[in-house]
Amino acid sequence: MRAKKMTLAALVLTAGLSLTACNGDGDGDSNAGGASKDSGASSSSSSSDSGSSSSGSGSGGDNASTEASKGSGSGSGTGSGGGQVTTGNCKTANLEFGTAHGMGEGDLIVSLKNTSDTCSLKGFPGVDLRSEDASGPLSAERSKVSAPAVVLNTGETTRFTLHTPPKKDGDDGVFVSAIEVTPPNETHSKSLSTDLNLPVGADGEVFVDPVGTGKQ
Numbered sequence: 001m002r003a004k005k006m007t008l009a010a011l012v013l014t015a016g017l018s019l020t021a022c023n024g025d026g027d028g029d030s031n032a033g034g035a036s037k038d039s040g041a042s043s044s045s046s047s048s049d050s051g052s053s054s055s056g057s058g059s060g061g062d063n064a065s066t067e068a069s070k071g072s073g074s075g076s077g078t079g080s081g082g083g084q085v086t087t088g089n090c091k092t093a094n095l096e097f098g099t100a101h102g103m104g105e106g107d108l109i110v111s112l113k114n115t116s117d118t119c120s121l122k123g124f125p126g127v128d129l130r131s132e133d134a135s136g137p138l139s140a141e142r143s144k145v146s147a148p149a150v151v152l153n154t155g156e157t158t159r160f161t162l163h164t165p166p167k168k169d170g171d172d173g174v175f176v177s178a179i180e181v182t183p184p185n186e187t188h189s190k191s192l193s194t195d196l197n198l199p200v201g202a203d204g205e206v207f208v209d210p211v212g213t214g215k216q
Helices: 002-079
Strands: 095-101 107-114 119-122 126-130 149-152 157-163 173-182 190-199
Touching (some): 107 173, 126 190, 149 157
């Protein structure tokens, strides 16, 4: 009887140990599986964060590059040209001429209106007086007035003054029916009708001011 009891007790003990071992392995697998899941989630989260960071970095780099490109282009555009405007000399063919008597006796104001693209004038015009009463043309001498630089946009007008000595009543005079005007730095002239009375021997007493002076 004692031997059977011991054998039965041994079987019960062995079975208990076996069940304990099985439960221990199951818990270990469960914990391992949980750890594996946590590790995978952490890895996935890390990968997602990494990808987000990489995407953000790439987007920022593209924007920075775009902004830098815009800034460079704008600076280049502003720098070109230097704000300088280059104009050529006004041509006789592109000027519309007119005459009017000035405030002073014997003064004649000659106007020049630009009918073409922007151009410039600087200096004294050439003025020759034509008269049937004189043996030849009378050329005006230059005054001592300084010549300014004049820029004429399309449709703008500038002037100069021709000074002649007045004829006194009773004195013989010379009637001037036309003047020929040559703009500064030009070779072509324009004939303008006028009615000036000069005293005989007016040579050396006819002067012209530079373009852009006097009342404008």
